[in-house]
Amino acid sequence: xxxxxxxxxxxxxxxxxxxxxxxxxxxxxxxxxxxxxxxxxxxxxxxxxxxxxxxxxxxxxxxxxxxxxxxxxxxxxxxxxxx
Amino acid sequence: xxxxxxxxxxxxxxxxxxxxxxxxxxxxxxxxxxxxxxxxxxxxxxxxxxxxxxxxxxxxxxxxxxxxxxxxxxxxxxxxxxxxxxxxxxxxxxxxxxxxxxxxxxxxx
Numbered sequence: 565x566x567x568x569x570x571x572x573x574x575x576x577x578x579x580x581x582x583x584x585x586x587x588x589x590x591x592x593x594x595x596x597x598x599x600x601x602x603x604x605x606x607x608x609x610x611x612x613x614x615x616x617x618x619x620x621x622x623x624x625x626x627x628x629x630x631x632x633x634x635x636x637x638x639x640x641x642x643x644x645x646x647x
Numbered sequence: 648x649x650x651x652x653x654x655x656x657x658x659x660x661x662x663x664x665x666x667x668x669x670x671x672x673x674x675x676x677x678x679x680x681x682x683x684x685x686x687x688x689x690x691x692x693x694x695x696x697x698x699x700x701x702x703x704x705x706x707x708x709x710x711x712x713x714x715x716x717x718x719x720x721x722x723x724x725x726x727x728x729x730x731x732x733x734x735x736x737x738x739x740x741x742x743x744x745x746x747x748x749x750x751x752x753x754x755x756x
Binding site: 613633 | 657667705733
């Protein structure tokens with residue numbers, strides 16, 4: 565029962581990050597919001613894995629963590645000196 | 648054991664929510680970067696470890712995920728902050744001092 569409250573907290577965080585991604589004045593604002601959104605999503609995936617009692621979600625969240633690291637470093641290099 | 652896991656996961660999800668609130672509310676890209684780095688690293692670590700405590704057969708896998716996030720999230724956010732300083736995103740109006748102007752690497756003009 566208490567997991568639903570946790571999922572509500574994490575879902576509210578994702579909504580706030582999405583609003584900042586829509587509003588953000590410059591490109592680095594949106595990139596930072598995207599990085600935070602992805603890190604919150606990793607926590608959400610692990611919580612969903614506990615909620616549905618399936619351990620497949622842990623593998624998905626590990627692969628997603630690797631992908632967001634590579635993606636954020638690539639976005640930072642692109643912002644710094646172009647392609 | 649379940650009670651300890653619930654408490655640790657609650658702390659983690661509260662920090663995830665507070666980090667996202669900082670992303671939404673703070674005035675500047677550097678302030679947002681600070682909120683988004685510290686709070687989400689701490690919150691993700693405690694959320695994932697808490698799920699591992701609640702379900703003890705998943706503990707080692709969740710420990711691997713948490714350690715990976717603990718190592719890589721500051722690196723990527725540091726790269727984003729360095730890039731946004733190099734392309735000259737201004738600080739907010741009420742900032743007092745900018746120490747990075749002393750280095751040649753970050754001169755904005």
